[in-house]
Amino acid sequence: MASPDQNPHVSSREYAVSLDAQDPLRHLRAEFLIPSRAQLKAKSLPEAASSDSSSHDASVYLCGNSLGLQPRLTSVRMQQYFSTWASQGVFGHFKPLNESPLPTWLDADIRAAEAIGPIVGAQVSEVAVMETLTANLHLLLSSFYKPDINHRHKIIIESQAFPSDHFAAESQILHHNLDPAASLVTIKPLSLADSTLQTDQILSVIDKHAATTALILLPGIQYYTGQLFDIPKITEYAHRHSIFIIWDLAHAVGNVPLKLHDWNVDAAVWCSYKYLNSGPGAAGGFFVHEKHSKVSTSADGKKTFNNRLSGWWGSDKSSRFAMDNRFVPIPGAAGFQLSNPSILDITSLTASLEVFEKAGGMEPLREKSLKITAYLENLLLSTDAYSQRIFEIITPKEKEQRGAQLSLKLQAGLLDVLMKELEERGVVVDERRPDVIRVAPAPLYNSFEDCWEFVKAFGRALEVALKAKRGEMKLEGTTELEMTS
DSSP: OOOTTTOTTTTSHHHHHHHHHHOTTGGGGGGEEOOBHHHHHOSSHHHHHHSOTTSTTBOEEOBTTTSOOEEHHHHHHHHHHHHHHHHHGGGGGTOOOTTOOSOOGGGHHHHHHHHHHHHHTOOGGGEEEOSOHHHHHHHHHHHHOOOOTTSOOEEEEETTOOHHHHHHHHHHHHHTTOOHHHHEEEEOOSBTTBOOOOHHHHHHHHHHHGGGEEEEEEESBOTTTOBBOOHHHHHHHHHHTTOEEEEEOTTTTTTSOOOTTTTTOOEEEEOSSSTTOOOTTOOOEEEEOGGGSOEEEOTTSOEEEOOOOOOGGGBOGGGTTSOSOOOOBOSSGGGGOOSOOOHHHHHHHHHHHHHHHHHTSHHHHHHHHHHHHHHHHHHHHTSHHHHTTSEEEOSOSSGGGBOSOEEEEEOTTOHHHHHHHHHHTTEEOEEETTTEEEEBOOTTTOOHHHHHHHHHHHHHHHHHHHHHHHHHHHHTTOOHHHHHO
16 A cells, blocks of 8 residues: 555545545445444434435444444345244244255254354364353353462463453452462553553563463454454464463454464454444354364263363254253364354354355455555544644554554543544544544445545544643643643
8 A cells, every 4th residue: 555655645535436446345335234424313213214324425434343234134134034933933943945045043053153164264163153252251261271279270361351351261260269369460561652562572471471371361353452463373382381272353353364273273252243243242153173172982982072061052963852961062162052042143143254255255355454454544644633643543553463443542631522523423433441442444344435534534523622622721721831742
């Protein structure tokens, strides 16, 4: 991507439009329902539903890192599911229907695994779609965190871990009657000025605590800064010290290419409502490498497998309905399943994954993501607000160390007014208090023109926020010198 100095037209709308015209994935935008500005301002559901989101008044939605947009195909597949339920009742579990694109409910989890496997770079047998991220994390921790207070008992996480991950790790330590003060190691940024973690720093913490560490839990992409961690290198280093490692891929799945099997990752969890566009709170998924989920049979016919919390959906499908209380563990991640999965959730998720198939997989999406994120960054770097240090970009500059997100840290006291002004202009991003906004151009449906529109609205919103801040300072008796220092 050309820098502003190399291309005098890079800051124009025409340049953004020309980039969209060259985008081989531009047709995928039509696969999604993008809220219009009128819809976002609506106060009632009928009013919102009456507006056509496909109009020229589409909002600038750069919030796929928090909640992805709804694919048009979702309502089609959901209605087919509702029709199956309405017309077949309980027979929907077992009865294939001609002309239906949906699997029987008994096989829906397998269809979902087949669809998600390529997205995370895993064998179908290594993935399962069920539960939510934190529930799956607890299930994996219950299987693979086996502390020994006299030897290995620590869990290493980052100090800025998403709260739910921190709570899960801490509660697992407490569950084993251990003290988080002694058993929870947090990796802190080296300085207050830089929120990111260097790979060498992570490796040094592993070195320091290797002899007493039972498990490592890290994010593939850090939710606050948008930093993409070196998953294969850190995984290999953990294994060199015989430490089991789990990756939280909430912000990485559907965002960057993953090769969990080839990278020899032990286990991973993710949600599906961000870049996977399955809907708020929909079922997540998890990965367990095949080496950790084998089932063997002894000479006396007894099944031997890694201990896990078990439920009937993790038992062999052929005898699942025998009701004989005999657990026959399924090899692979499917053996970690508990209850029958939500067909509602799986139907919504697989509808979105059909769009990923139309994109040709993660590689073309990553190629566009690198270009559109670099374009957004160039626009931001060319603004007066950046040169005046009214905001800074805290996401790593190196393209290999980030996904489709730039986190912008504002001067103190601007966030509330800025977010209100962006909303008024039909721009959707999200905030992380006290002073960060996260901007995520998702390559499936965002355009280069979206980025141009955002930067334009961002500049105007900053002007309003700065004016409001100066007004508050004057009321408080702050001098002009103090305001600019």
